[in-house]
Amino acid sequence: MISLSETLARIHSPDRGLLTRAQERLDRLTKPQGSLGRLEELAAQYSMITGELKPAAPRGAVFTFAADHGVAMEGVSAYPREVTRQMVLNFLRGGAGVNVLARHAGAEVRVVDIGVAYDFEVAPGLIHKKIMPGTNNFLLGPAMSREQAERAVLVGAELATEAVEGGIGLIGTGDMGIGNTTASSAITAVMTGRPVADVTGRGTGIDEAAHARKVAVIEQALARHRPNRMDAMDVLSKVGGLEIAGLAGLMLGAAAARVPVVLDGFIAGAAALIAVALQPRCREYLIASHRSVERGHQALLDHLHLTPLLDLDLRLGEGTGACLGMSLVVAAVKIMTEMATFGEAGVSERDM
Numbered sequence: 001m002i003s004l005s006e007t008l009a010r011i012h013s014p015d016r017g018l019l020t021r022a023q024e025r026l027d028r029l030t031k032p033q034g035s036l037g038r039l040e041e042l043a044a045q046y047s048m049i050t051g052e053l054k055p056a057a058p059r060g061a062v063f064t065f066a067a068d069h070g071v072a073m074e075g076v077s078a079y080p081r082e083v084t085r086q087m088v089l090n091f092l093r094g095g096a097g098v099n100v101l102a103r104h105a106g107a108e109v110r111v112v113d114i115g116v117a118y119d120f121e122v123a124p125g126l127i128h129k130k131i132m133p134g135t136n137n138f139l140l141g142p143a144m145s146r147e148q149a150e151r152a153v154l155v156g157a158e159l160a161t162e163a164v165e166g167g168i169g170l171i172g173t174g175d176m177g178i179g180n181t182t183a184s185s186a187i188t189a190v191m192t193g194r195p196v197a198d199v200t201g202r203g204t205g206i207d208e209a210a211h212a213r214k215v216a217v218i219e220q221a222l223a224r225h226r227p228n229r230m231d232a233m234d235v236l237s238k239v240g241g242l243e244i245a246g247l248a249g250l251m252l253g254a255a256a257a258r259v260p261v262v263l264d265g266f267i268a269g270a271a272a273l274i275a276v277a278l279q280p281r282c283r284e285y286l287i288a289s290h291r292s293v294e295r296g297h298q299a300l301l302d303h304l305h306l307t308p309l310l311d312l313d314l315r316l317g318e319g320t321g322a323c324l325g326m327s328l329v330v331a332a333v334k335i336m337t338e339m340a341t342f343g344e345a346g347v348s349e350r351d352m
């Protein structure tokens with residue numbers, strides 16, 4: 001098992017010269033220059049990350065990390081905590097939104113129990129990596145210990161490494177955890193320095209009174225624990241979540257293996273804030289699939305200097321937006337490798 005510091009050290013800045021070389025190839029294809037817009041940008045980013053100018057279309061996997069949250073006891077979600085485990089079973093049966101969109105995108109779904117408050121006995125297909133049965137209520141004490149947070153990050157990093165060794169060339173992030181928008185807002189407030197009320201939304205659809213409670217719970221927790229924004233592991237352990245930790249590790253492991261990561265929505269974004277704080281070079285491996293409805297998502301995307309591909313008013317999570325983003329990445333790679341050049345097709349190039 002490799003350590004976190006080794007994983008961080010293995011992440012290198014991709015060679016930006018490859019962006020230019022990929023763009024030169026894209027400019028020779030039978031289209032007015034730049035006319036495929038962000039698909040061209042995506043294709044060039046894929047080349048830069050992987051180091052390949054004629055890449056094969058990658059096999060994709062979306063990792064849906066599931067965990068429970070002690071803070072859900074404070075009435076900050078519209079749904080009860082048992083939905084986390086019920087949805088895990090739904091993922092395993094193939095009936096959830098993420099399963100449908102993953103099939104549509106030609107990607108696999110890998111479901112990881114990193115901290116659900118339930119012992120899954122017979123659950124074929126489930127990856128058992130439980131660190132603890134849900135975090136502690138962070139209104140009262142830290143969500144988890146620093147050691148537990150680090151272990152959860154390593155779980156994600158190892159899953160990414162194994163996936164790449166098994167032939168996966170594109171990784172998507174997914175999450176399931178009742179209460180996890182509360183943890184994500186807390187992380188976003190600390191890491192971006194924005195007021196809690198500006199980065200806290202309605203999650204699964206809470207009413208105004210519950211929203212006011214959610215903001216107050218986060219404000220009290222931050223005042224009590226004083227997480228240090230210069231120490232991402234401190235923030236993650238005090239007000240984070242196990243799935244958020246696993247996702248941060250997944251991003252780091254993928255970056256270390258030179259594989260792009262397609263981020264889902266707000267929870268993935270909070271995990272990206274942690275991953276990028278741990279290793280800033282990780283940012284160049286991230287692709288934001290969509291802009292979530294969740295308040296605070298834009299602020300964290302701005303902080304990360306990421307522009308989402310889609311804006312579809314999604315707020316489901318699970319990896320649904322990531323699947324749509326992954327299908328766009330595969331489309332971009334196919335454009336770069338399957339389209340004819342002006343020379344091959346005998347089409348006249350521009351006059352001036």
Ligand SMILES: O=C(O)c1ccc[n+]([C@@H]2O[C@H](COP(=O)([O-])O)[C@@H](O)[C@H]2O)c1
Pocket residue numbers: 076077078079175176177178179180181182202203204205264265266267268292293294314315316317318
């Ligand atoms: O991905 C998003 O942007 C997103 C926005 C709002 C809610 N969610 C999902 O809804 C759950 C968390 O909502 P809540 O209200 O329980 O904090 C969790 O399972 C997330 O996957 C996801």
Ligand SMILES: Cc1cc2nc[nH]c2cc1C
Pocket residue numbers: 079083087175176177204316317318
């Ligand atoms: C049904 C349901 C499905 C979800 N998927 C992700 N978060 C969710 C929350 C609920 C409530």
